[in-house]
Amino acid sequence: MSVETTVKKKNLTVVKDNGIAEIHLHINKTNAYDLEFYQEFNAAIDDLRFDPDIKVVVLMSDVPKFFSAGADINFLKAADPRFKTQFCLFCNETLDKIARSPQVYIACLEGHTVGGGLEMALACDLRFMGDEAGKIGLPEVSLGVLAGTGGTQRLARLIGYSRALDMNITGETITPQEALEIGLVNKVFPQAETRERTLEYARKIVNSATYAVSNIKLAIMNGKEMPLNVAIRYEGELQNLLFRSEDAKEGLSAFLEKRKPNWKGI
Numbered sequence: 001m002s003v004e005t006t007v008k009k010k011n012l013t014v015v016k017d018n019g020i021a022e023i024h025l026h027i028n029k030t031n032a033y034d035l036e037f038y039q040e041f042n043a044a045i046d047d048l049r050f051d052p053d054i055k056v057v058v059l060m061s062d063v064p065k066f067f068s069a070g071a072d073i074n075f076l077k078a079a080d081p082r083f084k085t086q087f088c089l090f091c092n093e094t095l096d097k098i099a100r101s102p103q104v105y106i107a108c109l110e111g112h113t114v115g116g117g118l119e120m121a122l123a124c125d126l127r128f129m130g131d132e133a134g135k136i137g138l139p140e141v142s143l144g145v146l147a148g149t150g151g152t153q154r155l156a157r158l159i160g161y162s163r164a165l166d167m168n169i170t171g172e173t174i175t176p177q178e179a180l181e182i183g184l185v186n187k188v189f190p191q192a193e194t195r196e197r198t199l200e201y202a203r204k205i206v207n208s209a210t211y212a213v214s215n216i217k218l219a220i221m222n223g224k225e226m227p228l229n230v231a232i233r234y235e236g237e238l239q240n241l242l243f244r245s246e247d248a249k250e251g252l253s254a255f256l257e258k259r260k261p262n263w264k265g266i
């Protein structure tokens with residue numbers, strides 16, 4: 001059993017416990033972020049990537065009614081175009097690390113999730129939302145810009161190009177149930193149960209064959225950007241690693257011996 005550790009920064013807190021890392025956002029009343037937040041977020045992701053004990057990361061908000069409203073508009077208005085471009089680039093580089101990280105990232109959405117807040121959630125592997133969490137969408141067009149930290153690209157790959165185009169050019173937000181119906185979120189829970197149900201899911205992963213889970217995640221998240229024949233070969237290389245693992249040996253033995261496997265994560 002691991003010992004719980006907590007690292008608190010100005011804009012976020014990371015709690016590690018029993019294979020799960022919780023990243024708690026507490027920037028301001030709407031979790032509208034600036035460069036300082038993303039620097040802290042980037043550093044947290046880097047730390048977690050190098051922690052072999054962490055198998056699942058849950059991104060959540062400690063602010064009532066909001067997961068995140070996206071970038072702070074006052075911060076953006078005060079910045080010159082070159083700075084804004086570099087800021088978006090840094091955000092994109094930070095979010096892209098999530099797809100390349102071995103841990104499974106889950107966005108736990110208990111409040112409004114709009115603009116850059118949704119783009120953070122889109123970068124995660126899974127999105128779970130409360131049924132009364134509020135609205136979710138990309139309203140950037142109302143500011144005369146586009147969703148520039150993955151909103152046009154990740155959303156299109158997730159829900160299809162036509163639906164993504166509609167959401168982006170109208171800027172309309174939708175309900176949690178509507179988000180579930182189009183595949184924008186994976187699960188919708190009763191509002192009061194959202195965080196615990198999300199952590200329950202995370203614990204289930206931690207208690208499973210985590211080495212296989214990690215490689216499955218990488219096969220899908222990296223492979224989707226490759227031509228099919230190249231992705232199939234990549235899948236085969238990851239399977240080759242798994243065939244040689246202690247967990248694969250244990251899984252096969254447990255199946256034949258009709259017992260519960262004792263996973264080691266190696």
